[in-house]
Structure formats: C-alpha cells, structure tokens
Amino acid sequence: MSNITKINSAEFLKGIIGTDDILYDGVPEYAFVGRSNVGKSSTINSLVNRKDLVKTSNRPGKTTEINFFGINNKKCYFVDLPGYGYAKRSPKEKESIEKLILWYLMYSDAAVSKVVIILDAKAGLTDFDSEMIRVLREKEHPYLIIANKVDKLNQKETSAQMRSIKEAAHEATVVPYSATEVTPKERDALLREIFAED
Template sequence: MKKDHIVKNAHFVQSVVGSHNVIGDEKPQIAFVGRSNVGKSSLINMLTGQKSLVRSSSTPGKTQMINYFLVNEEIYFVDLPGYGYAKLGMKYREKLRKLILWFFVSGEVVITKTVLIVDAKIGLQEFDREMIGVLEQYNHPFIVVANKCDKLNQKSLHHALVNIQSELPEDVIIVPASASKSRGRQEILDEIMSE
C-alpha cells in the first residue's frame, strides 16, 4: 500500500543569487521549475501548508533567486527563478534561463525529482519543451503539474491534460493542481517524497 506523505514542518533556509553557493549537501532536493507566473511559489506554499513560506505575488518575476526550503528537516524544496518575465529585459531573462539550465546540467546539484509546473490553461510553451528535453537528456526524473486548473471547467481541463500528456514521454505523469484551491496536494507529495 502506498503511504501518504506528510509535511510535518517546513522552513526557509536561504536564497542564492547565481550559481555560487548552491546547496550541495547530502539531503535530497526537489526542484520546482517553470515559466514566470505559473504558480511555483504558490504551489510550494500549498504543499507545505504554509501560506507565506514563499513570497508569491500578483507581480510576476518575483522569484529571481534560488530559494531553499527544508521540509521535515530532511528534504529541500528548491524554488527556481521563473523563466520569461518580459519586464525583466532580454539580457536578464537570458541570464536566468542559463542559470536554470545550469542547475540541471552542471552536475553540481543532486536533484532527486523535478516538478515542472505549467499553467493548465496555457499548456506547454517553448521553455517547457526545452526543459523537458534537458530533463530527459540528463535522466532527471520529473513530473508535470498542470496548475491553476480551477480556471478551467472539467471538459476543458480534460482536453488540456490530454494535450499536454501527448507531448510528454510515456512514463511522465501529469498532475492537475490548483495552488489556490489546494487541489492535487497529496498526489504531488506522494510523487515527490517517495524514495
């Protein structure tokens, strides 16, 4: 029987700018990655059951650093910068894209599992496809979370999920979720916290 994974406690550890000082201790790391504004920070708050563990905001582009949270004193949730916030300017956006890719390809960080978050209504975009390519190439196990599914009715959500799934490798699961409505919480925790 599959056991329900629970979050007993979670706290902020540190923010890291650029690739220096990323945490490389022996604890497993779960990476949360996705385009700006898809709800990465909100999802971490929802999963940890702490409303304001991570700053999420109506202003996208909020997360420009790598933020580490320690869950149950044993596993890191890593909130990566959001990709593609237009107001940041081309050069800076490109810098963040390189930093995100570095995180997955450098081999300096041991990532146990990656959560690629997409907006259910928008579906996969160019950056998501690039991420999927990199995750596959480097053999990083990942799941896709289709967030903000509260914005779609059941029929549209079904279509959206089928569309996204059709572009994913067969063994990759997709979890419909809503950070605002706490939907998908247990399923995601079970996927990312099982060893």
C-alpha cells in the first residue's frame, strides 16, 4: 500500500489494451471502474485537483484504453478503465471491453491494491457492477464503492439510495460523492478511504 495522504503531482503515463511492463513494475495500482458515463475520469480529476488531467466527456464511451496516471512521482498509479455498458457500442465491442476489464482485474497479476467501483448514485448497481462485486468478493480483493453525482439528488433521495446500494453490495463501503461539486474536505475523506488498508 502507498501511505499517501496528499496528492502533490499527477501525470499521464500511458494507455494500454493488453499486457504491458507497467503492470509488473511493482507500483501499487488503484483501479477506477464502472459503467460508461458515471464519472470515473471526472472523479480522478477531482481527486488530483486538476480539471483536465483525464479527458472527460458528455459523450459516453470516451475512455477506450486502460489509462495509467502516476501519482506523487509514481508512488502509486491511478488507473482509469473504459466504461462498460455503453449502449451505442456493438455487442462485440461491449464484450471485448468487459473482457479487458476482467482480464486486468482478475488475471493479469497486476499489483491492484484497491478497486474503486463508481456508480451513478441515482441509477444504483448495474448487472456488471454486481458481477464484478461477486468476483472481487470471491477473490477477497479490496474494493470500495463511490456513489457519484449525488448533486443530482436531494438529501432524502441520497440516503435512500445509499441504503439500497449498500444492501445490494453486501454491506460494502459506499461513499456518496460528487466529482463536479466536491469540497476539499470531502475529497480528502475519499482519498483516505481509497488509500486505507482493509
């Protein structure tokens, strides 16, 4: 694990679509996964406090490679994965993205310290989210759920969604978040959660 309490620097390193030396260089990896358009790239930008380190878009399906970002001179990597479930992709493309994600997380032997699953707080878990949670639990792999875009919900809706997401996710840690309206305090709390050893 990384013992990071503050992010001082972040840089794009490379995008990969299969095996690569970067997976095996021993640097701890923090992987951000989730359905297309839930705000994976925006969440990484908010955590590193940069508006445009990672490209974001209101057109889903923006991220197609596994993108590596070096944090604090490569003390760890933040890894932005392509989103799954984007409706306008062909079934074949969808399948190859799901395979790429599962390969990276489960079979590549990459040094993944934690998987950060990002959801749309309003939509909750998708089938592939649940499948991923099932596999992560089976492997006893540390993971954390971020319920993003809570700025779109009122307080009552937020707490109802938090309860139902937590229940559907076998009582996993679920952090309510807004990548676009986050305060420094909320951001630091999420960073602590991500870097916590469980």
